[in-house]
Amino acid sequence: MPELPEVEVTRQGIDEPLRGARVLGVRLGKALRWPLGCGSARLVGATLGPVARRGKYLWLPLAREGHAAGGLLVHLGMSGSLALHPGGAAADSAGAPGAHDHFDLVTDHGTLRLTDPRRFGAVVYAPALDRAPASKLLARLGAEPFDPALTAAKLHEALKARRSPIKAVLLGGEVVVGAGNIYACEALHRAGVHPLARSDRLSAARAGRLLQALRATLAQALALGGSTLRDFSDVHGAAGAYQAEAAVYGREGLPCPRCARPVRRIVQAGRSTFYCAGCQRR
DNA sequence: AGTTAAACCTGGTTGC
DNA sequence: TGCAACCAGGTTTAAC
Structure with a gap:
């Protein structure tokens, strides 16, 4: 699927709606490429900051009481896409997960759902972008194509x-x-x-x-x-x-x-x- | 260092 | 209609 334009379209679609959202829960379906790398306790109660993109990865930063508290690194793989189901505090606004819905982030701004039939995608927790496992996944990435520094x-x-x-x-x-x-x-x-x-x-x-x-x-x-x-x-x-x-x-x-x-x-x-x-x- | 193949998965399309 | 083969947006790892 998703190359940079699709990932950026996705980023733009979730950034505003999820800004400041409080995580209420997490649902995991079939395993993706790697394990999430943390328990739900690390996510529940945290609030989401501005969604960033590096290459084909999305970074959803989390904070607790104003302090950075790691984040989720998301990759859409070959067949992944994210959907945002608005629904206020209704935790199940997205409805029951389908066969290819493998990750739900339930927040008070709605549920962010990853659908990925081929399961080449990933959602991974990292304490920071420059800490493992995020640092390792991003280590070999080249320049951003729209970076003005890339002449x-x-x-x-x-x-x-x-x-x-x-x-x-x-x-x-x-x-x-x-x-x-x-x-x-x-x-x-x-x-x-x-x-x-x-x-x-x-x-x-x-x-x-x-x-x-x-x-x-x-x-x-x-x-x-x-x-x-x-x-x-x-x-x-x-x-x-x-x-x-x-x-x-x-x-x-x-x-x-x-x-x-x-x-x-x-x-x-x-x-x-x-x-x-x-x-x-x- | 390079290139290639295989691996991870599921589903749609094509061809016999 | 059935079934096998092949193809698909990505990335990592191993092997020649």
């Missing part, structure tokens, strides 16, 4: 240190976070860069174009509410609309919108890569 020159420099194909580098997230399979393909197409181009062989100009393309792609997806291939929806249950805008992703054999040559599909690192041999050069 074309900085990106170029980082890309020069990698010899992998550029698609693999984007997907890896150790240079720049946020692009998953859809947006990596789309950003490369927009930039005119071949997915098999070696990272360290991109010129400074092309690195700059790639950064611009990545930002434009992610921003457009964000504006459209993300992509919904099957599972994803925002916190109100609405689907994203970006998938209809995709130039290459999922369009094998269909004409490239720019040059009309058929979109090709190859496999890199076990993932499908879609590209146009006409307008993406090595």
Whole structure:
């Protein structure tokens, strides 16, 4: 599922409504990727602060009597989505959990519910963002794509240190976070860069174009509410609309919108890569 | 250091 | 209609 735009859409959907909410209880369904890492006593009675995002992770900070009291690190995996069921103090405003509802955070502002059929997602307690297990999960993450400190020159420099194909580098997230399979393909197409181009062989100009393309792609997806291939929806249950805008992703054999040559599909690192041999050069 | 594969899971689609 | 094979937004770990 969820790449940066979908995670950010989710963050924006829960941030305001949950600000200052008091945790009333926790419901756990089937195990997710990792155990929660704390008992409900650590969560109940705490209040939620502003929801942050790092890469594809959400951070829900908790406080007690005005003091930071750790937080929950949430990842949506491949098929996860969060829904917020408003309901005042009604603890069961979300209704009984369905087969794929694996985590409920019941608060006095409503119930935050994680639905994740494939259970690749995670909800993990950490005493702070820079403490385990959060620190370990975030340790290898690269730059935020919209961080102004990430300049074309900085990106170029980082890309020069990698010899992998550029698609693999984007997907890896150790240079720049946020692009998953859809947006990596789309950003490369927009930039005119071949997915098999070696990272360290991109010129400074092309690195700059790639950064611009990545930002434009992610921003457009964000504006459209993300992509919904099957599972994803925002916190109100609405689907994203970006998938209809995709130039290459999922369009094998269909004409490239720019040059009309058929979109090709190859496999890199076990993932499908879609590209146009006409307008993406090595 | 790189690339690849397998692992974690469920469900939808495709093809025989 | 049934069933097997394959595919899917991510990430971690192990192996060549």
